[in-house]
Amino acid sequence: MTEPLRLGIAGLGTVGIGVVKIIRRHAALLEARTGRPVVISAVCARDASKDRGVSLKDYAWETDPVALATRDDVDVFVELMGGHEGPAKDATQAALAAGKDVVTANKALLAIHGQALAELAESKGSVIRFEAAVAGGIPVIKSLLEGLAGNEITRVMGVMNGTCNYILTRMETSGLPYATVFKEADDLGYLEADPTLDVGGIDAGHKLALLASIAFGTRPAFDDVKLEGIQRIAIEDIRHAADMGYRIKLLGVAQRSARGLEQRMTPCLVPADSPLGQLEGGTNMVVIEGDSIDQVVLRGPGAGEGPTASAVMGDVLDIARGLRIATFGQPAETLEPAPSAQTGLPAAHYVRMSLQDKPGAMAKVAAALGNAGVSIHRMRQYDHTTTIAPVLIVTHKCTSSMLEQALDGLDGTGVVEGAPVALRIEEL
């Protein structure tokens, strides 16, 4: 194959421009590595007059992404617009229907419509690649889909939202409360226009659904991801966790057991001296566990022009080299509907509550936990100057449903103020 591979790039934001820059800067290198020129035929964005810091005059300009996606001189449609409905979805479908390959950074689109798009792609002999959709520049999709394909995967975990990890580590180092650090992150431009996508765990949940599909041969099922954001994490939780040798991370975990497929994107405690516990700032990390590999940890930049464009280019170059692989690693029709686990595997939990300081209060707490079958591994009551005592409990292993029953019981004691904060402790 010495024919050029011709790209149509839709979306000229940070990532799109990053891709254009790599192709311009490394034309010779890319041709040496793939044996054929990689060229851009056309680009598409709303505003053609905007100065994007790189010359686009060699490329045809389309204002309609569907028109771009179906051009005769486009072999690969590179979708970098984002959004799980509207133009991104329409153009991706049009590209696939026209027999084009698709490279995308769009986690929402694939987490929600991945099954249908994969079926469409396979019916046309096209491929969809999405390394840039998960954990930025880290080659995690490739590792899971290809490098570790000889493994039965047992668990996939990841810190995959740099903004949340920035907020949590900044709270710890500065001692500032969530609201203040959230404001800082917003001022620094770290947050999505809708910040719930970040701090509510939605963005990271999309990524987890994609990893789970590849790992377990199931249909992507974002709706089954248990989502909990970091908004309720107080500075006290971060301090208490540190006291006990843990750090709090917004951690995605996908795990398959006899109970079904468990997908969680929730704040968890992880050992402070583990690779996940040591992860600082906006960096991402994915942990893959398999029956032969034991554990592999991948760490790198989760966002940004260069890293995300690097991931897009990895997919483009695979296509240039002739790699044809099913979207989620096996034919879409063989992906099983993900049987969602009703209750997760047992784990120790961290529970923090505000307890009324009066005789018998602690006995009521202990009884509520005991009635739910939850036993106490460690407990601390902290100094207090008011009539409300901060109480911290680490449970022995229990299921999430047992924990919920215990929390309901605590609510019924009449001695616990507000809702306790309960966080899973993830073993590594």
Added chain:
Amino acid sequence: MTEPLRLGIAGLGTVGIGVVKIIRRHAALLEARTGRPVVISAVCARDASKDRGVSLKDYAWETDPVALATRDDVDVFVELMGGHEGPAKDATQAALAAGKDVVTANKALLAIHGQALAELAESKGSVIRFEAAVAGGIPVIKSLLEGLAGNEITRVMGVMNGTCNYILTRMETSGLPYATVFKEADDLGYLEADPTLDVGGIDAGHKLALLASIAFGTRPAFDDVKLEGIQRIAIEDIRHAADMGYRIKLLGVAQRSARGLEQRMTPCLVPADSPLGQLEGGTNMVVIEGDSIDQVVLRGPGAGEGPTASAVMGDVLDIARGLRIATFGQPAETLEPAPSAQTGLPAAHYVRMSLQDKPGAMAKVAAALGNAGVSIHRMRQYDHTTTIAPVLIVTHKCTSSMLEQALDGLDGTGVVEGAPVALRIEEL
């Protein structure tokens, strides 16, 4: 493609048996992922009567690896014998000459004969894959060759000999001297039959030469790897390094600059709080830096039945899926002869010496360094009860040739006992 992919496996040690086990255990999973059965036609080892804990009766048995490699019912020759001459080389050449693909875990063979073998493979339209040759189960070859192929790679680093890392971390935690911990490692069966392969850095040096070739588009050039083992590392060095916030690792570094290609496998100081500094025991870690990606860190088991077999299977499944890629990422004839750097990029260095405790001694040391253009960043002289004072110097950045000149100068002062220990401090 629904034809089975048929393997011939030469070498039924730990890794070979691991591969057999995966293929037997996961036949359905592997077929789902590749769209075709992956089967073993024949195996080869010296002793057919030995109980290897897994049934081999379904496979033809060959005693001659060349005969195995050229069987009509073998599509992929899986070379797990080891050794850079003799049967491994002969059978690999025979397989390629017969148009077979080759999957190998043999770092020495490829580091030394990789260029010739790659040329032979390409002349026959065959591929050679070698994920298992570098860093065990970590998908590092795939990440560098494919996932990060859109980057100009700027540096590759790795801790890739688990035995050395075990010895160094065990020295630190136990406070025991090198000789004692070396003996422990030997008793535990961690060392190669020729332990110099491990502690002399040769095994890890082979791996570095392979990474450098892919990273920089150069011919594998093991002879140009600057090798230094860990045998000279004293418990004092480990303690001093820790005092200053560093840890000592047998670290491979490949870097290309205007000076040429630098390949080093030497003990280095790395920041204790960096991912490399935090690496404990037998685990491996590879750090890849590129112009777009910034830095990606991959961590995982560097040896053992499961992890190494997982890497072999990753390559086998790529071939089953139809991925055809040049051995070192671009056609062998386009790989440049590696222009070896005569002197490395400047770095700070750690120097420990035993200084005679007499007037003017320190002045002579300072003069020797100054005459070589090496300036002192930090210096400590430790308490001592004899007439020999332990002296520790951290230099400002200097080249390795400046440092060698300084060490020659120290030798000429007549006040330094024995040879100083000098270690590079690698910035991360």
